[in-house]
Amino acid sequence: MPASTEMIIEGLTVQVQRKPIKNLYIRVVPPDGQVRVSVPRRTSDARIRRFVAEKLDWVRYHQQQLRERPAVAPSANIYEDGAQVPLWGREVPLRVVDLPARARIRAGAAWLADEEVIELSVHEGAAPEVRTQVMNQFYQEEVRREGLPLLEKWAQVMGLSYNRVSVKTMKSRWGSCSTKRRNISLNSELAKKDPRALEMVVVHELVHLLEPSHNVRFKALMSQYLPDWQQVQRRLNGR
Template sequence: MSTERYTLKVGDLDAEIVLKPIRNLHIGVYPPDGRVRVAAPASMTRAAVQGALALRLVWIRHRIMEFQRQQRETPREYRAGESHWHMGRRYRLRAVGHGRSNAVATRGHYIEVTVRGSPSSRKVASAIEQWRRVDLAERAKPIIAYWAHRLGTDVPDVGIKRMSTRWGTCSIQSKRVWLNLALSRLPPSCLNYVSLHEVAHLLVPNHSADFLALLDAHMPDWRAAKAMLSELPYSHSGTV
């Protein structure tokens, strides 16, 4: 039985497409990292497969979030080979000691951590957290600036911190948006939504109909992103 394979990008997700002599399309999301695999009829065009994936995107993200939540329910020990999520992708941890300074980077399927001295769990954890803070801030600042320009308001300052009940907050008086450090583990679409949400509060400080209309006008699918976030333990029944 002959098959053709290719990779298709839908939003920020990569799906493996396998064309087979079958009649119907099947979409699977598989543990442990939420790998997306599609079995499609051999006669189905790429555009048609992409359209089918787009229609099921909310369900696909929901399944991926379930796998991520299962991973996060187990406390991290910051040991070599352990799974860690970054920007919605699953990586294995690779720790190296005796460096001149702490350094963290993603290479292939690994998060590589170099620390000064022996790579103890405490040192590795500290290095990764600092890296996440810097990386998230660098990613967030241009997104926040983009939405501020789109909404016609001043660009606020951006801060990163741990939060137990919210994904982000906005201080109208100080014109500062705070983002939850945990967003560094989630897909870019989550950061994009939270950024818009908080910038929108500079114009409308509550969650009134005017606020919701503002979100609808600039991000029609924002409810899908919010639903994804509500499935994760970082929200703790709080609101974004």
């Protein structure tokens, strides 16, 4: 096991690991931005301090990125008949329909708006993980159904184009944008939040096509398109 020590460098608490390697490496580790440095075993403390000092701007930039990244905690639900489950900022009753084990109907969930209920169809005796998987798929479809029109709308407003859009469950962010490939991802957990949160995340990711970082220009563009975006973001992050 590599030897690990702690050093205070330029006011930063740095975890140092000495390993059988040739070069020095530095990382800023989520979720709290801890700084970790891997160095060759015989590296002096003075060399480590110089190395970290040279990377100080890089470290602080990535720590700021982590602070501004929403902390996402997918909500845990027990999907039982009669439970109240979140959908677009409100609690909706869940109706579980048991399918015969031999039924050839694909398990699924549906939003029955006329009855204000979510209907979850699964085979009899299905494990809780199966119900969770089906509900996750349902939330993905909800975000896709609501999110794609919003992306088209705001892309036109901003005069932008994008390529592929994906919806998936993510643990550390509400959305992401690949500025080189112009691909956008949205978190399926957004289907549990207020619809304004989805719109804010859509605008957020599109703005990254204009400004990749979370700098002053990025914030100014966000305020230009959605003046209350910071309030929406705070509510989304539970702050």
